[in-house]
Amino acid sequence: MEWYKLISLGTLAICLGSCIFHFIRLIQLGKPIDYSVQAGDTTKAVIYSLTGAMSPAKKESAYLHLPTYAAGILYHLGTFLAILLFFTIIAGASYSGILKLIIVLFLSVTTISGLIILIKRLVSPALKSLSNPDDYISNALVTLFQAFTVLVLTYPSFEWAYYVAVSLLLLYLPLGKLKHAIYFFAARYHLGYFLGYRGTWPPVKQNTRFSYDQRE
């Protein structure tokens, strides 16, 4: 096996080990004991938290920023697809024809989405003020990962560069904010459970969205 593949497998083991550690710790810690009297349906609320609450119909951070929201969704879909492809590529799968074309086109769009998000972070004063090096590095590594997936599918001779990009990402993932890949689902679960316990979520029907001053 080539050196770069070995390295990527090594970094994958480190990354998975770290993710499993975080995941097990979260499961072991569980949710807080609540001594108050439950008023709502926590199951429905958790489901809502993971579904409807994230939709642009309900989430202000989405409906006020539809272009950013759309770019973010595409970017994440691209990441999931690129991860899936990594496992198939390292296992020896190859892609051709219409399937390859669709994947390459889709990942090109998601890579551009990642770039747009990175550029927004670089130029928006508000976003810049929130950012630390990890924000730029994380965004750049994931965007590069998608870009190199396109590259390796199109030009297989760049295989080594692809695996180097993958290895860098896998090595970096447990160190910074990319950890949210694990904590995101836990956060949404806890929020849904908390608001469901009190009867706040799922919400009763109310008027649709509004913004104080439509910013975007």
Place this chain on the structure above:
Amino acid sequence: MTRENKKKKAIEIVSRRDNGRMLSYLNSCVHCGLCADSCIFYLTGNDPKFIPARKVDLVASVYRRYNTLSGRLVPGLTGARELDDETVREMVDLLYGACTMCGRCTLHCSVGLDISEVVRTGRNMLSAMDLVPATLQSTVRAAMETGNNMGISKEDLVDTIKWLEEDLQFELDDNTARIPLDEPGKKVIYTLNPREPKFFPLSISAMAKIFHIAGESWTLSTRMYDVTNYAYFSGNDDEASEIVNRLADETLALGAEKVVLAECGHGSRSFRWEGPNYISRKYPFKVLTSVELINEYIREGRISPDLSKNTKKVTLHDPCNLVRGGGIMKQQREILNRAVSDFTEMNPFGNDNYCCGGGGGQLSMSEYNDRRMGAGKIKADQIKATGAEVVVTPCHNCVDQLIQINQAYKLNVQIKTMAEIVADAL
């Protein structure tokens, strides 16, 4: 306790591992900044430091510094911060002075962080370092030392209640109408926001009128009647527990079956929802808000408001802690639809309603008055847009803030509690 020990205690608070909830929140923020538009301080102050993610990051960056590999080895990489004087100054300014813990950003967070809970954890840390703003702490101290946050003496309370009782008997032309004090064995112990006996006594007589007409068995306690718990705002859980224990003990001492919480958003939240967790035990009595009780009375036909007595256009301000933090949203609307003839909603309302700016202890922290009143512009604009003549809100802190907004933004509206508007219709 030395300064170093206080700092150590604060770091322990943010590092604690008693459940996975806070751990998830502290590791989840991606700094997308999309929460900005949900915050009244950012929308009116237009300063990036007011973005809720910035407030989260103040707490999370300290967590990262002491609890993550990258934070320990290369703190600059992830913006991990020492809990030093500069960080602490910023925490005090933003976590106390630029957040009402209204939770609007929480509901709209891209990731799903309970931002107000993270802010309160930051306040826990600052409280452990004795850095609660003196103005806020003085309100807590008054409650701890006198039994109510306004330091009202028992004699003054009794005098006020006796005067209100006479007034009520006169209004109803009924000598059996009473405001019972310290009577054991009643079904309901009713609480008050100390602002009521001090500044808004008519809201007490309004609720007494409702109790009388509903034929309720109820009492007030002169020993412990304060529904508020400013230690919830300050972040001192020991003091918050003490305040909760006092009301729980008094309820048991009087043998009441139910505690009915007066119209106070944070008071309802801190006793009903946070209280049992502060004292780590379930209450052996029922707890409900006066809004729920009034709604029950109307549904059961125990009171029958005549909506033709309230013909002015009315709108409703949803208190954050009652609605987002307490799940009470339908009940206010059911009441108003039965008690007033012209009810109109604000836009947005319910879970999405904007905070008035008076929550989070802001009303007691005079050093942040300008920010608070600036943040109130959103509420003022919401009220103006409804064209309402009366604003109803089931929260005395909100009432105070709305009164000030009313003057500052020349809204020319009346501000009423839920009990007052219902009593007007009886």
